[in-house]
Amino acid sequence: MIDICILGTCGMMPLPGRWLSCALVRNGSTLTLFDCGEGTQVPWKSVGWGFRQLGAICFSHMHADHVAGLPGVLFMVAHAGRTEPLHIYGPIGTSYVIEGLRRIAPEMPYPIFIHELKGDEHFELPGGLQASCAQASHGMPCLAYRAELPRRPAFQAEKAQSLGLPVQLWSRLQRGEILEYNGQTIHPEQVLGAPRRGISFAYITDTRPTQAMNKLAQDVDLLVCESMYDDPEDLPLARANAHMYAEESAGIAKAAGAHQLILTHFSPKINDPRQAEKAARTVFANTRAAKDGMIVSLDFDNTH
Template identity: 75%
Template structure:
């Protein structure tokens, strides 16, 4: 299971009642944060998920509304008692910006490892999450991310009994390990069923719609995507600022075959995000506009 919370949903600047766009993902007890605008620690504190288990931060790009909250979050994680390393991922320029922000958060009880990505890389996030990224189109280096939580095939207990495999070896076989016992060798394939669908999530913000985003979000259970503008008349503005209309975000969801779309990163001029939801639903019906603090869970399909 994956738990997801949209801590904030605003773009450019925080507003009364609307924090800057960022997303927190929980896998088991492990946390990963996507973007970290000014004041991120405030709605996070209200959520009650704690700070100590933050193991990674993934930045889309280095504009202030996505990174300026880093010192405050680092202080909260430090005060929570974390000593394990914290990994930070982002595009070219991430190290320079993080090093600058850390001038006011220099003394921390945990090391920070920075990974600058070009797009196309695959890497592991806390909680056994497999991640990859592609370049977005925003005028500066910017990344969109996908996260997958894979699921092991079901263990076939009847098959294990038929092969007379001692029960103490079942767990090792289930985890993909080959077992040898009394001169006999057993492979995981002997006792595991067919591959099962896992859980997938894509996070796309601050970009024009490009083909790489369709492929990144292919068949995801949830696409979290920017909706900077809701009015079709704002298309020239969206193009000029390298953002998207709600309908364009919905177009990505439709082309990708996503299962559901959650809109976020609304312009300060968008007073009522439900209008963006209505515009997007004309293209992709299973859409809703996120509100600050919205939390939801993604479970395996069979559950």
């Protein structure tokens, strides 16, 4: 299971009752944070998921509303007692910005490793999440992310029994090992069923709609996507500022065949995000406007 908490939903600046856009992902006992605007630790604390298990942070880009909360989060993670490494991912230029931010958080009880990505790269996140990224269109280095939790094929006990394999060896085959037993070589595919679909989500913000975004979000169970604007009349603003309005975000979800869309990163001028939701639903029906603290759970049992 993957739990995604939308910690904040605002773009540019935090507002009363609306923190800056970021998402916290829980997979088992591990946590991954996507973006980290100022004050991120406050809504995080309200969720009650703890800080010690944070293993990675994925930054979309280096604008302040996405990175300025990093020192506070680092301190909270340290205060929680973490000593294991923390990995930070982001576009080209991430190291330079993090170095500056860490001048007020210079010493941590855990090592921090920074990975700069160009896009179209694959890497592993905590808890076995398989991640990839693509270049967004924001006028500066910016990344959108996708994460997948693979699902192992079903173990077929009757086939293992027909081969005379002791139960104690079954788990090794489930893990993909090849066994030598009783003079025969046993391959995992001899006792495993057909491949099964895993679960996946994409996180897309601060970009114009592009084919790369459609490809990244292909067939995801959940697309978390910006909706900086909620009115098609704001299209000139969206183009000038390299953002999207609600119907464009919904267009990505539709083109990608996503299963559901959560809108976030609303402009401070948007008083009621339900207008963005209404506009997006004209293009992609299964759309919701995020609220701060909203949690969406994805499980193998509810995938197709």
